[in-house]
Amino acid sequence: MVWTKGYGLRLIGTKIMLNSPLVSVIIPTYNRADIVKRAISSALNQTYQNLEIIVIDNASSDNTVEAVGEFSDRRVKFIQHPINKGPAASRNTGIRNVSGEYVAFLDSDDEWASNKILRQLEVFKKDTSTIGLVFTNGYDQSRNGRFITDGIDSGIFFDPAKDKYYPLRRLITTMSSWMLPAAVVRRVGYFEESMHTWDDGDYLVRVSYEYPLYFLNEDLVTWHATGTHLNVMSVGLVNDKEVFLERNLQHLLLDKEYLFKFYRALGKDALKVKDRKRARKYLLKALSIKPFDLSTISKIIKA
Numbered sequence: 001m002v003w004t005k006g007y008g009l010r011l012i013g014t015k016i017m018l019n020s021p022l023v024s025v026i027i028p029t030y031n032r033a034d035i036v037k038r039a040i041s042s043a044l045n046q047t048y049q050n051l052e053i054i055v056i057d058n059a060s061s062d063n064t065v066e067a068v069g070e071f072s073d074r075r076v077k078f079i080q081h082p083i084n085k086g087p088a089a090s091r092n093t094g095i096r097n098v099s100g101e102y103v104a105f106l107d108s109d110d111e112w113a114s115n116k117i118l119r120q121l122e123v124f125k126k127d128t129s130t131i132g133l134v135f136t137n138g139y140d141q142s143r144n145g146r147f148i149t150d151g152i153d154s155g156i157f158f159d160p161a162k163d164k165y166y167p168l169r170r171l172i173t174t175m176s177s178w179m180l181p182a183a184v185v186r187r188v189g190y191f192e193e194s195m196h197t198w199d200d201g202d203y204l205v206r207v208s209y210e211y212p213l214y215f216l217n218e219d220l221v222t223w224h225a226t227g228t229h230l231n232v233m234s235v236g237l238v239n240d241k242e243v244f245l246e247r248n249l250q251h252l253l254l255d256k257e258y259l260f261k262f263y264r265a266l267g268k269d270a271l272k273v274k275d276r277k278r279a280r281k282y283l284l285k286a287l288s289i290k291p292f293d294l295s296t297i298s299k300i301i302k303a
Contacts, residue, residue: 020050021101023117024182026094028087029108030058033067035226042111044073048118051075054097055108056090059083088191088199095185103185109226110176113138116220120179123214129156132184132211133204136177138221146219147173157215158208166255167208168201175200177221184211192247198240205248235273241266260289264296271303279303 025043029036036055043053053073057064057080068078079093091105102124104117120134135157140147148171158167188206191199207213245252245262252259267283270276280303286296 020048021121022099023048023051023102023104023121023179024094024098024100025051025053025104025106025117026091026098027053027055027106027108028058028090028094029055029060029064030084030087030090031060031062031064032108032226033060033062033064035224036064036108037067037070038111039106039108040068040071040076042114043106044071044075045114046112046117047115048121051117052077052098052100054079054094056093057081058085058087058090086193086196088193088195091199092190092193095190098182098185101182102179103182104179105175107174107176109224111222111224112176113220113222117179119216119218119220123216124179124181127214129212131156131181131214132188132207133178133180134214134216135173135179136216136218136220138173138177138219138223140223142223142225147221147223148215148217152215152217154215154217157213159212160209161212164254166252166258167205167213169255169258172204172213173221174223176223180207192243195240195243197237198244202244202247205251209251233269233272235275238266238269238273238275238278241269256289260286260293263289264293264299267296267299267303271299276303 027039040053040055043051053076055068055076055078057078059081065080068076077097079097081090081093095103102121106112116136120136123134124131137146137148150171157170184207188203192202195202252262263282263286267279267286270279270282280300283296283300283303287293287300290296
């Protein structure tokens, strides 16, 4: 392990070809000393070896420092926040410290198949279009099955030059399956640090506004169900969906069907956290798009 203050470290092993691009792997973590080693190991055990692995500890109170310190591989870099700044800030710290031509994200409770990075690089190499992001399928432990089961073939999943629907209308996997060219990351910028959830969805759509997204329908990630997962129903989740709505409303307005579903879902979420005022607000917005939707009307009555 190498401690760093933000300076890039690049180590090229004997197995790496001269023209192999460096891939930067960003692993944010918080109080997961018991499982973060699994994620790091799955990155180190890739068949593609030209990697740097940047672990950002978000001021953990457990023995995360010691757990990461067990790795002697100099491709592993460790950065520790003095205070907890949230997951988006951790990812941004990682972005500020990458030196690779490609960037991949791995949540500290997930793990990769050994050929995950290689297969994504092959997509970038063979496809002549300007792909902004390649994401993969995988096994979802919480569902005890594949994450995407719709039988969608590998290929361009969304192209802003052709597709007129909102990109989140179709199911898209989470960040542990992503890889992006560093040039795209530099153009899109940083994650929104005010969001503790949905920051990944916000980032994804910002990529999709300018670049095609490619889906690789291969099981290359395992998403593990953990008790510390952020996307559970809470007031904070409702707040973050509101931030997402405010930041992306102009694009959402171009797809009224998806906007209707978003308003209705946000109203339902507000009901679940017993915020009836906000529930009415968004359910009425949904009703303004579809005035005769009985499901929305029934939820307004509940609110």
